[in-house]
Amino acid sequence: MDIAAGSWPAPQDSRPGGIEIGIVIPAHRQPGFLAEALEAVLSQRAPGGGAPRLAAVVVDDGCPFAQTRETGLAFARRHPDRIFYLRRANGGLSAARNTGIDFVLRAWPGCRALYPLDADNRLHPDFLARALALLEESPAEVGWVYPDFDFFGFAENYSARGAYSALLHQLENHCEAGSLIRRAVFEAGLRYDETMRDGFEDWDFWLRAGHRGFRGRHLPRAGFLYRKRAESMLAGSERRRAALLATMRGRYGAAQRARALLRLEAAEAPRFALHLAGEEAVAFLLDPAAEPAERLDWPRAHARLAESFRSPQAVHAPPVCVFAEAGTLARLAEAGLLRTVFHHAMLALREAALVTVSLEAEPDGGLALAAAAPGAEAAPLLFARSRLLEDWALDPEPDGLERALEAAPAGMAGFRVGLPEPVTGGGEAPPPALPLLRAAAAGLRDLVRRRSAMPADWRAEWRRPRAQALEAYPELAGCGPPLPYLAPEDGRDIAFLLPLFAFGGVEKVVFNYAAVLRRRGWRPHLFITGARRIQPMPGHAAVFESLNFFPGESIEGGDYDRLHLGACVSGFALWKDTRDAVGLLAGMDVVVNTHALGGHGLMQALRGQGVRTWLGLHLVERGPFGQPLGNPHIALAYEGAYDGVVVISDQLRDWCVGQAMPAGKIVRVLNAPSYEPVPGRPAEAMAARAARPAEAPLRLLYLGRLDAQKGLERLRDIILRTRGPRFAWRLAGQAVLGDSALDLGQTGIAVEPPAMDAAGLDALYAWADVVLLPSRFEGVPLTVLEAQRFGCVVVATDVGAVPEIIEDGRDGFLLRTDRGEAAVVEDAVALLERLAAAPALRRAVGEAATARVSAANWERNMAEWLARLELPLELPLELPLEIPPGPAA
Incomplete structure (x- = not known):
């Protein structure tokens, strides 16, 4: 019948039980083989003998040869209850199959499986009965059973045996188009893609069925015979394999992510x-x-x-x-x-x-x-x-x-x-x-x-x-193998990317972010880009799900031949394939890059894997000549690869907006003290400090890294100017960035190792009257907040966002840095001598500092960022996974 109108009357099936298998035979330009295919259908045997309950639909896809129509009609007339002939305008193999599929589904509601048979292929008489038996004994997720590849013409035989693998099926098509398909697959809305007219449409169909949860199963000793000739549609497809694969795989989006x-x-x-x-x-x-x-x-x-x-x-x-x-x-x-x-x-x-x-x-x-x-x-x-x-x-x-x-x-x-x-x-x-x-x-x-x-x-x-x-x-995701980690499918794995993890404020901030996220049901992971060793914080194992290092010694290192606005960019891709590094992170849901130069070059690839990317910025560094440079400047070259930016101060937020970062991408998360003190210890320390004699030496503490950023020359000179019975000094810290302790040895004061736990930090802050930070540049120093909590008087340079957490003369003191090095030292010495003689002033400033920091809380400060992280992932624009068939014209 001609189906140009798109409808047809349902055939009358007079056999008991109705049709079990509907066979769809597209016919185009192969009229001489059609009769063989139809004879193969008519020769099918039911188990135990007799005629099987099957029917075939020949779909003449606008074949220009009259012989196709004549053959199809002749068989339909001789076998009116088993062979049906349809003719449609030429639309390609997929369109012809879809036309036949729709006919079978409407004509025989009790049909349990459909079989696409190309007009030039053959079947052993027991093939369909054996295939149906295997399909029906299989779990419902088995959507089709597939044969080996047995060719005639060119006589070749290739195995498809073994358990079906949806993963390997995405690499190569080991399922023949001539597979018996469960009706449920088509009732799920699946059809062959009618835009694919150059081949691989059956492979594409299987993969889309797999994305819907269906699986294949191998049928041993099937009896399917594929006609192989020197020139065919398949031969043409293989010549265009790379282009066809790229187009086909580009449709699947998240299904082919890592x-x-x-x-x-x-x-x-x-x-x-x-x-x-x-x-x-x-x-x-x-x-x-x-x-x-x-x-x-x-x-x-x-x-x-x-x-x-x-x-x-x-x-x-x-x-x-x-x-x-x-x-x-x-x-x-x-x-x-x-x-x-x-x-x-x-x-x-x-x-x-x-x-x-x-x-x-x-x-x-x-x-x-x-x-x-x-x-x-x-x-x-x-x-x-x-x-x-x-x-x-x-x-x-x-x-x-x-x-x-x-x-x-x-x-x-x-x-x-x-x-x-x-x-x-x-x-x-x-x-x-x-x-x-x-x-x-x-x-x-x-x-x-x-x-x-x-x-x-x-x-x-x-x-x-x-x-x-x-x-x-x-091949499919464009990355190396991911970390062997099977996460729950709740979208709550977050990776923190840092170049190192040692005794430093940035690491403590990240640790506290991770601790809050852990309490909120996230699973934080730590990834270190520039080292193979960390100094863990107390409680590390309870906070981080995993600790990971990158392949090779490091992915850090800059490309100094390409400077963006004067700042170097990541040079990782210059000397190494980045796919393993991308793969290591590709299993995460969110990645937060905090100062990892090598990480910048991975972010766009991670976004392609559906990973949300965040940039963490803490401070604008200064170079050896005082010029502003560092992580925020480098990040400007990569801003488009990040979904959001976390900053720790108003100053840094304003700087980012001033550098044309979209204000809507920026979230401010203020710092808080990095640890919880022993209960009651701050109040005890303040009471003990108040009870000390007024003539007691002023206790001065430097606590932090022994790195150039911290103004160690200034610290040395201030100590040398304040030696004597009126002052008692303690220094605690270590070099982290490869800098030396400079000339602190001249002071005669031994440097204590950094305190890593709450009790050790409590003891240092409880001892001190004044905490000094003569830094050259800073973000929001955690030491300031922690010292304020203990009622210490903080004396710090007015760099970075320090003025946001110290009101000069009220809850701390700021040293101006715009009048030169000598003035910083002179002002610090004068201020310390004044404080040594004024215990009431120290007490008033300490109490104001304690009141200021008492409301600081990591979870409260992170509220806006936490809300953004909880939002559903906004997937990038991509083609729909399901491509509906065109109309059966």
Whole structure:
């Protein structure tokens, strides 16, 4: 019948039970083959004999050859209850299929499955009955069953066996168009994309069905025959493969971002096979801190590994084998380093065959991950390529593994993990993992030697090995593999990006941001771009979900050949591929970059992954000649890559607006004291200070980094001018940025190590009458706020936003910096001598300072930013995932 009007009468189905399978046969320019396809349909057998309950619809897609119409009509007349003929204006293969699909769905409401059969292909008589039986015994999520690729014409046979993988299906199409499809797939609104007239429309259909939650299932020994000729639509499509793939993949948006791929990888192709000492099972997993995708006993796990060696395209086993005992992993998890160690080891296995990880006590309670000389004998944690175990298993010499270990370090890499003491495990050295590796290698050796030398399948393989599933990230998402972290799908993972994390105000601010977010149900993660070591804050493990370092030694470093308004930009991309760095962060929901130069160059790529990007700015630095420069100036070149900007003062907000940053992107979050004091300690300190004799020496404290920013030459000169019985000095801090303590040794005052906990800081502030900060530049110093809380008199230079937290002469004192270096020192000395003689003034200023800072609260100050973070993600404009079919004209 002609369907130009877009409607047709429903055929009358007189057979008991109605039609089970509707077959759609598009016909265009292949009239000589159509009869073969229809005969293949008519020859289909039902289980146990008899005629199956099926019908075919021939859709003549405006074929110019009269033979197509004649053949279709002839079969329809001879088999009026099984063959139906429709003719439509030419619209392409997808349009013809959609026309037939709509006909079947309307004509036979009881039809359970549809089968698209190209007019030049053939079917074995039992194909459809076997396919329907497999489809109906499968879970509802199985939307189609697909055959192997058996060609005639050019006689070739290719395997599609193995468990279906939605992840690998996005890399290559291993589902033939001639697959039996559950009716529910089409009732979900899916149709073939009629704009795709150059090929790959069936691959696109499968992927969109997969995005709707449907999955395929392989039908062994199917009996589908594909006619292969030198020239065909498929041959033409392959010549345009790159362009077709780019167009097709550009439609899927979030479905091909790293986080979506990560969940598929975890379920279908996990990275790690974890062997734990004392356990009789092997865990196949992606996230070492989450439940594994599978847990198999040793014999079955090693049988899976052996089978994956033999049939890598059909059977997945993790590409990395891990050997350890539970206590070792617990130590790493407690420090927040478990996932980053697994990630770095996996990347190292690109070049090495074996990665050793040692655990050592880190001085000063630090946390570190550093390259180290590999040593397998004592290492408590080992990572090995799974294929390497196969090499050892196939080695004809029984000592193949031992000889390979003796050849180290040629094929090895090593990491040293620095952990604070005490750590889980009672401080005892964790047991070595090498016995586990030897046992696994021995078990695999027995399995491999017993297996048949015959190939697993007589069909050829064309697919990539399943262990190469990680290739999905660069091919589809344009990044490296993400951190092996399976987050809840609530959009509440936030990463803080810093160049270093040590004794400094910026780090303390970030820590307090993270602590508030943690209390609000977020999961903060810490990423360090310029170092492999941090000095954790007290409570670090309770605040940060993970601690991560970037591949290589650093991603910092500027491109000094390209200056934006005089400031260098990130040079990371000049010397290194940035995809691994992007991948490391791509699993996050929000990334906050605070002063990480290398991070700027990653932000636009992260936005493409659906990550919200925020910039954290704290101060305008000064160069060696006093010129304004630094992080805010650099950030101006990258402002368009950020969704928002967090600043800590009115001064910095005004500066950003003055530099043409959109005011609507800027959120002000004022600082507060960085820690909670021991309850009652500030009041006790103020009472004790008031009770001291008026003639007691004035206690002067410098607390902070020993870096050039802090005006250490000024501090030295002020100390030298105030030596004597009227003054008592204490200095506490350390150099962080590579600067020295200059000439503070001339003062004769030993520098105390920085206090890291509440009790230590309380003791310093309680001791002091005056806290001095002669800085050259500042943001909003936390030391000022903390000292004010204890009633200390703060004397600070009038730099940065310090005037926003000190009202000169009322709750502190400001030293003018516009009259030169000598004047700063002179004014400071004069002021200190005045304060030494005026205990009542000190008391009044201290009480005003305490009153000023009493209302400071991180959560209250963060309220506006928290509200913005809670807003739904605004996705970038993209094509709709579902492309409706055009009208059946």
